[in-house]
Amino acid sequence: MTIVRADQPMGLKQLFDETGSSTYTYLLWDTETKDCVLVDPVDVKVDRDLKEVEELGLNLIYGINTHAHADHITGTHLLKQQVPTMKSIISAASQAKADLTVANGDRIVFGNRSLVVKSTPGHTEGCVSFVADDESFVLTGDALLIQGCGRTDFQGGSAEHLYQSVHSQLFSLPKSTIVYPAHDYKSRTQSSIGAELESNPRLGGGKTQDDFVEIMAGLDLAYPKKIDVAVPANMRCGVPDVE
Numbered sequence: 001m002t003i004v005r006a007d008q009p010m011g012l013k014q015l016f017d018e019t020g021s022s023t024y025t026y027l028l029w030d031t032e033t034k035d036c037v038l039v040d041p042v043d044v045k046v047d048r049d050l051k052e053v054e055e056l057g058l059n060l061i062y063g064i065n066t067h068a069h070a071d072h073i074t075g076t077h078l079l080k081q082q083v084p085t086m087k088s089i090i091s092a093a094s095q096a097k098a099d100l101t102v103a104n105g106d107r108i109v110f111g112n113r114s115l116v117v118k119s120t121p122g123h124t125e126g127c128v129s130f131v132a133d134d135e136s137f138v139l140t141g142d143a144l145l146i147q148g149c150g151r152t153d154f155q156g157g158s159a160e161h162l163y164q165s166v167h168s169q170l171f172s173l174p175k176s177t178i179v180y181p182a183h184d185y186k187s188r189t190q191s192s193i194g195a196e197l198e199s200n201p202r203l204g205g206g207k208t209q210d211d212f213v214e215i216m217a218g219l220d221l222a223y224p225k226k227i228d229v230a231v232p233a234n235m236r237c238g239v240p241d242v243e
């Protein structure tokens with residue numbers, strides 16, 4: 001599923017990994033300068049991503065991760081091999097390697113456009129979300145999913161922290177802000193802050209932190225199949241282990 005919003009002030013293309021992780025990668029660009037960033041690229045979809053960049057005539061400035069993923073290996077290392085001028089970015093709180101690290105309130109600039117970094121720990125300790133400069137959309141990574149949220153049972157996850165992150169950093173955005181998550185497992189592509197605030201079954205509709213902690217403790221999800229390979233690789237920005 002691909003959505004094109006190139007008519008909007010910031011170019012946005014949502015790209016889906018159908019090979020197993022159900023990850024959404026986002027290509028964002030300044031329609032005037034053609035500078036672009038890729039958010040949450042997946043290693044097996046790098047050729048597709050670079051084809052999109054080339055077909056749109058864009059200059060890839062940054063490869064960005066919302067966190068050190070547990071279900072797939074990031075594409076940033078492979079992107080850097082093919083576009084040596086591209087810099088990788090991840091949060092300092094993730095303790096993962098990258099060319100540049102960011103923290104709450106930082107602004108990632110590409111051309112005349114930017115993303116504001118919001119610290120949203122809870123799924124992992126280092127999770128961040130990215131708010132568009134005009135607040136028209138937010139990339140929520142695995143913090144807030146459509147009618148769901150990221151699990152909190154590994155990588156320093158904490159239901160208490162996730163509840164606070166979502167309520168203080170995301171639900172405080174305009175209700176009209178579009179929510180673009182890093183995953184959806186039911187072919188949904190977007191939501192809005194207003195819709196999630198009202199009806200997210202884990203976090204919205206007046207759910208308290210105690211309600212949320214109980215819900216998360218009862219999820220009983222299977223571990224991601226690639227977690228043992230993906231997390232160490234992603235702490236190295238996707239660089240293969242040399243041993």
Ligand SMILES: N[C@@H](CCC(=O)N[C@@H](CSS)C(=O)NCC(=O)O)C(=O)O
Binds near residue numbers: 150152
């Ligand atoms: N089956 C997938 C992993 C599914 C999963 O655990 N997804 C994570 C985000 S990726 S770490 C999650 O937080 N899910 C929340 C939920 O409620 O499902 C695999 O094996 O890779």
